[in-house]
Amino acid sequence: MSDAGPSRLNGHSASHRNGQTQDRRSSGKRKLFSGVDEIFEKQSIEEKARLGREYREMQAEADDMKANQANITANDLAKHLTRQQALFDQVRDTGTAALDARLMLTTADTAFGLARKMKLDNNDFDVDDFIIKLKSCLGLDRPDMDNISEDEDEDQLDESLERASRRRVRDGPLGDWEKVGWMAAKYSRRVPGVEFMYGPLTIQHKKRQIGPRQRKKSLEPEVRPEEIQTQQKSKEDAKDTASLVKEVINVLRKTVPPGGTINYFRFVINPDDYSQTVENVFYTSFMVKEGHAGVRVLPNGEIILEHVNEDEQESQAEKVRNQAVVELDMDTWEEAKRLFNIKECVIPHRRHTTQVMTANGWYT
Structure with a gap:
C-alpha cells in the first residue's frame, strides 16, 4: 500500500x-x-x-x-x-x-x-496452553502422594517413594509457587538502592534571611486624561471632498472661459507640493465626472482640459464617457514642471493646520 x-x-x-x-x-x-x-x-x-x-x-x-x-x-x-x-x-x-x-x-x-x-x-494468546505449562511448572500434573491407594502393594509404594525422592512434588494443594517465583526473579532481581538519598547526611540548614520590608506607597486618586475631540478642527480642515471640488470648479471658471482650454498639467500641477498635485488630479477627476470639464488629447499628444458650457452639460451627460487611470509619480511631476516651465500653480495652494497633541490629552 x-x-x-x-x-x-x-x-x-x-x-x-x-x-x-x-x-x-x-x-x-x-x-x-x-x-x-x-x-x-x-x-x-x-x-x-x-x-x-x-x-x-x-x-x-x-x-x-x-x-x-x-x-x-x-x-x-x-x-x-x-x-x-x-x-x-x-x-x-x-x-x-x-x-x-x-x-x-x-x-x-x-x-x-x-x-x-x-x-x-x-498476537492471539492461547489461555489453555498457558494453563497447561503453568500446571507443569507448579507440579500439579504430577501424582499426589495422598492419592496413592492403601491397597497398593509394597513394591508400588517403594517405587513411588523413590521417584518422589528424586524429584520434588507439589507443595500443598496450590503447587510449587516458589519455583515459579525463582523463575521470574532472574528477570526482575536487582540490588535494592537507597534512591531518596542524594547528598550527605549532615546538612546545615541555612536560615532564611528576611530583608527590610519597604513600605507601600499610598495610591493617588485616579485622574482621567483630558478628552480632546480630533473632529474640532478649523474651518479649512473641515472642508470635505465636495467643497474642494467646488473650489476647483470655481478656479476653472475664473481661469478658462466657457469653451476654452488649458494644458492639463498647467492646471493641476502645484510646483511646490507634490502631494497637493495628486489631490488636484483627484478633484479634477470629480469635476470631469460631473460634466463641468472634459479631457482631450490633441494630435500632437498634448493633454488639454476643456471648460464645458452649462448649455452643453446636458448633452455631455448623454455622451459615452471613457475612463482612464492617471498615474503621476514623482519623476513625471518633475518632468512636467521642467517641460512646461511651471513656476506658479493655477489652483491655489491649500494650507492645512496641524493640531499639537498634549501630553495629558486623551484623543477620541
Whole structure:
C-alpha cells in the first residue's frame, strides 16, 4: 500500500520531464508518447465512457472487499491494486482521475483493516496452553502422594517413594509457587538502592534571611486624561471632498472661459507640493465626472482640459464617457514642471493646520 501513491507521483513527474507518458497496456507493454501535443490530447468520449465504466466496476469490487474483510487476503488486495494501476495509466482527464482517487481511498481503508486484522491474529494468546505449562511448572500434573491407594502393594509404594525422592512434588494443594517465583526473579532481581538519598547526611540548614520590608506607597486618586475631540478642527480642515471640488470648479471658471482650454498639467500641477498635485488630479477627476470639464488629447499628444458650457452639460451627460487611470509619480511631476516651465500653480495652494497633541490629552 505504501508504494502505490509514490509510484504514481514518480511516474507522472518522470513523464513530464522527459516529454513522454504512458498509455493503456497492450500485450503487457506500455505505450510511450513521442510529443507534448500527444500527451495533452483530449481523449475521445468512447474512451472516457469505457474508463468510467471500468472504474465503477472496480469501485463496486472495492466496496465489497471492504465489507467482507474476513474473506480476503493480501494477495487479493495486491491483484486489485495492480489492476487499478494499469487502469490509471490510461487516465488523462481530471474527471476520471477523481474516480481513481475515490477508488484509492476505499482500497486504503480496506488495507488498513486487513493490516489491523493480521496484527490481532498474530498476537492471539492461547489461555489453555498457558494453563497447561503453568500446571507443569507448579507440579500439579504430577501424582499426589495422598492419592496413592492403601491397597497398593509394597513394591508400588517403594517405587513411588523413590521417584518422589528424586524429584520434588507439589507443595500443598496450590503447587510449587516458589519455583515459579525463582523463575521470574532472574528477570526482575536487582540490588535494592537507597534512591531518596542524594547528598550527605549532615546538612546545615541555612536560615532564611528576611530583608527590610519597604513600605507601600499610598495610591493617588485616579485622574482621567483630558478628552480632546480630533473632529474640532478649523474651518479649512473641515472642508470635505465636495467643497474642494467646488473650489476647483470655481478656479476653472475664473481661469478658462466657457469653451476654452488649458494644458492639463498647467492646471493641476502645484510646483511646490507634490502631494497637493495628486489631490488636484483627484478633484479634477470629480469635476470631469460631473460634466463641468472634459479631457482631450490633441494630435500632437498634448493633454488639454476643456471648460464645458452649462448649455452643453446636458448633452455631455448623454455622451459615452471613457475612463482612464492617471498615474503621476514623482519623476513625471518633475518632468512636467521642467517641460512646461511651471513656476506658479493655477489652483491655489491649500494650507492645512496641524493640531499639537498634549501630553495629558486623551484623543477620541
